[in-house]
Amino acid sequence: MPKILAFSGSIRRDSWNRKLIRIAVDATRAAGGNVTLIDLADYPLPLYNGDFEDHDGLPDNAQRLKALFKEHDALLIASPEYNSSIPPLLKNSLDWISREWQGESGLVPYQNKAAAILAATPGPFGGMRMLPHLRQILNTLGVLVLPGQFSLARADTAFDPENGALKSPAQLHTLVVELVKTTAALTRRMEQA
Numbered sequence: 001m002p003k004i005l006a007f008s009g010s011i012r013r014d015s016w017n018r019k020l021i022r023i024a025v026d027a028t029r030a031a032g033g034n035v036t037l038i039d040l041a042d043y044p045l046p047l048y049n050g051d052f053e054d055h056d057g058l059p060d061n062a063q064r065l066k067a068l069f070k071e072h073d074a075l076l077i078a079s080p081e082y083n084s085s086i087p088p089l090l091k092n093s094l095d096w097i098s099r100e101w102q103g104e105s106g107l108v109p110y111q112n113k114a115a116a117i118l119a120a121t122p123g124p125f126g127g128m129r130m131l132p133h134l135r136q137i138l139n140t141l142g143v144l145v146l147p148g149q150f151s152l153a154r155a156d157t158a159f160d161p162e163n164g165a166l167k168s169p170a171q172l173h174t175l176v177v178e179l180v181k182t183t184a185a186l187t188r189r190m191e192q193a
Contacts (some may be wrong), residue, residue: 009079
């Protein structure tokens with residue numbers, strides 16, 4: 001079973017993306033993925049600063065996140081859109097994880113990983129302006145981001161008020177099935193190499 005690390009780029013309690021990632025996690029598990037859902041609120045980090053890093057080294061929470069990334073085969077990320085780009089929380093986390101540590105390249109936690117990216121916004125674009133930025137960052141770090149992505153516009157009306165389920169989940173389900181299949185294939189290929 002592919003090991004998939006899932007998280008939201010928002011820590012706001014009632015975030016649409018926190019709702020979306022929980023639904024995506026359930027769908028990924030149903031598709032055969034072994035998913036670990038984390039909350040970035042549990043890994044607070046200072047704003048990246050090279051002087052801080054030179055003086056204090058890599059923060060403990062960055063080390064914990066690095067270890068989690070290395071333990072998993074794929075990433076499942078749901079993120080809000082801030083001013084047509086990714087939120088600072090997500091960027092800062094990805095940046096800290098990418099720092100070299102104890103002689104190990106900062107790219108190691110990202111190598112040989114697949115990722116599916118999702119976005120939810122209450123507006124009409126559903127994060128479509130942010131998703132290319134997230135894709136570019138992950139690609140630069142060495143992650144294979146699936147060509148498909150999931151964008152949820154009008155998130156304020158997209159969830160069933162009775163049970164919190166996504167009213168139209170088909171496209172999301174297709175994406176997470178692809179993530180599980182792609183990750184399983186990459187894992188097999190790495191084991192055979």
